[in-house]
Amino acid sequence: MGLAGRVMLGLAAAAAGLLALIYVNAAFGALPVYVGAESAHLISALYGPAAAKAQLGLGAPDDPAFSLIIRGLTYLTQSLMPWLRLLGGAAYVGGLLLVFQAVRRNLAPEVALGFLALALVYPYHRFAFAALPEGWCVAALGAAVLLTARTYLGQPLIHGLAAGALVAVLTLLKPQGLAVGGAFVVLAACDLAFGRRNWAVFAGRLLTLGASFLVAVNGLRLLAGGEVAAPFSFYLADHYRPLLEGAVPPAGWIAAARGLAAMISGAVLLAAVPAVTGLLRIELRWLWTRGRARFALEPQETVFLLALLCLALTILLTAVLASGGAPDRVWGRQFEALIPVLWLAAAPFIVEFEKGGGPWWRRAVATGPLIGLAGLAICLLDGAKALPRDAAMLGAFGADPIPYFAAAGAVVVAGALAILATRWPVWRVWLAVLIALAAISTTADLAWRKGQDGRRAQMAAELSAADALVSPRPGEVAVMAADPLEGRLAYLRLRARPSAVVSDNGDDRLAAADTLVMVGDGAPQGGWRVVFRGETVTIFTR
Numbered sequence: 416m417g418l419a420g421r422v423m424l425g426l427a428a429a430a431a432g433l434l435a436l437i438y439v440n441a442a443f444g445a446l447p448v449y450v451g452a453e454s455a456h457l458i459s460a461l462y463g464p465a466a467a468k469a470q471l472g473l474g475a476p477d478d479p480a481f482s483l484i485i486r487g488l489t490y491l492t493q494s495l496m497p498w499l500r501l502l503g504g505a506a507y508v509g510g511l512l513l514v515f516q517a518v519r520r521n522l523a524p525e526v527a528l529g530f531l532a533l534a535l536v537y538p539y540h541r542f543a544f545a546a547l548p549e550g551w552c553v554a555a556l557g558a559a560v561l562l563t564a565r566t567y568l569g570q571p572l573i574h575g576l577a578a579g580a581l582v583a584v585l586t587l588l589k590p591q592g593l594a595v596g597g598a599f600v601v602l603a604a605c606d607l608a609f610g611r612r613n614w615a616v617f618a619g620r621l622l623t624l625g626a627s628f629l630v631a632v633n634g635l636r637l638l639a640g641g642e643v644a645a646p647f648s649f650y651l652a653d654h655y656r657p658l659l660e661g662a663v664p665p666a667g668w669i670a671a672a673r674g675l676a677a678m679i680s681g682a683v684l685l686a687a688v689p690a691v692t693g694l695l696r697i698e699l700r701w702l703w704t705r706g707r708a709r710f711a712l713e714p715q716e717t718v719f720l721l722a723l724l725c726l727a728l729t730i731l732l733t734a735v736l737a738s739g740g741a742p743d744r745v746w747g748r749q750f751e752a753l754i755p756v757l758w759l760a761a762a763p764f765i766v767e768f769e770k771g772g773g774p775w776w777r778r779a780v781a782t783g784p785l786i787g788l789a790g791l792a793i794c795l796l797d798g799a800k801a802l803p804r805d806a807a808m809l810g811a812f813g814a815d816p817i818p819y820f821a822a823a824g825a826v827v828v829a830g831a832l833a834i835l836a837t838r839w840p841v842w843r844v845w846l847a848v849l850i851a852l853a854a855i856s857t858t859a860d861l862a863w864r865k866g867q868d869g870r871r872a873q874m875a876a877e878l879s880a881a882d883a884l885v886s887p888r889p890g891e892v893a894v895m896a897a898d899p900l901e902g903r904l905a906y907l908r909l910r911a912r913p914s915a916v917v918s919d920n921g922d923d924r925l926a927a928a929d930t931l932v933m934v935g936d937g938a939p940q941g942g943w944r945v946v947f948r949g950e951t952v953t954i955f956t957r
Contacts, residue, residue, distance in 0.1 A: 471902065529842065542807065552752065555588065562581070563717055572623050576624075576626075591732055611711070684787030726750060744802070745809055898934070
């Protein structure tokens, strides 16, 4: 590696370190950043789904495995939020290292470090260093990739047993985890068609995968305090139910199609290089073996196909689960963690094509991201929004359409031109592209967080004071908040003391309350006196 390569590697290491520092520092905040998702996980885990549903109207939990992690940490530390965030971030980095371990032996040391830096500079840290299951999902996915690299072809039954357990963990961390199970099934079909061509091995893979999955998923449900009345109905929450019952309206499917188009465009933009290269490598090797030898998938090809299938099926499942939801939101948080995984999985193939791919390959990998950029631009013009709270790298394109999309689009175009006009290694060009996009995306994210921080910090301080005032008081406590997310924050900060969380004076449950914690402006009706007044929180008693 020459001087330019060392300089680029040093810049990538500095960028990855700065990203980690930014979000490690943010891990010590008192209140959730992603209020809707984080508060739902915390309240269901700490106080039970029954209380979450009765007081806040939250649906059935979809994260029993993450709830176990949260509850386990409460036995080890009183500083739950910082440790939960830090361990989630460590799990994310650990998952990427497991994927790196699966491909490292096929790369020169300097190139291997370059691809590891490329994966670590991807700005998914904001979701990993949060009270969310995203980091733990990447850790389980990394274990699945390494397991596939080591045992898929040589020990298919052992692989099926271990993979089924990992799919169970992923499914109970978040609904999209089920896509990994689908990826294993499709990979087994690919092995049947292009690999062993052995029906007994194919059947053994599916049987061990399914049996291990059902045992593990129901065991984890029992461990988390759930019921196993229907052991084959592993779908816990309401996410899958409308799909299985055919209750999704046509408008929901239209919303899902619009979201799917935006997510596919974003994935093509960010992952066209590894996806195209890996598929071309498999196709060209298959064409070469025709008439010469029997084609069979190689271990590295199974790793690549697993990563690609996980990305494709996760995007599809995310779009389907969002049917009927907000059609304008690009749910990058649900699938972008798979982008650096795919880059690592395809790294050996990219290096191969750097040596012998020729101009046609460079034209293909330069054109792919531009197609994705054009598709994403059309979706954004159609009303899609890739906001920092919903997306990682894609947040660079959607936080504010004029300055952010223009800057991010210029970076992608410059990268494509560099690939076409120079002989610079493609992976180094994209390392520079990802560093620039990560800077834009992180700038947008920090700007969004800064807009939330002032009120959030004030609310955290005043809710802590409210907790101290309310805790010794006898009688029933109620919370009134016009914003349901602020009502969740108050319920969480008051440690589930409120027996009612209401949105207005018309709620009959206020009649039984002796103390009222009001978040935001307004005043209760009839017979209340103020005992504490802050900028965001007011406490009333009878």
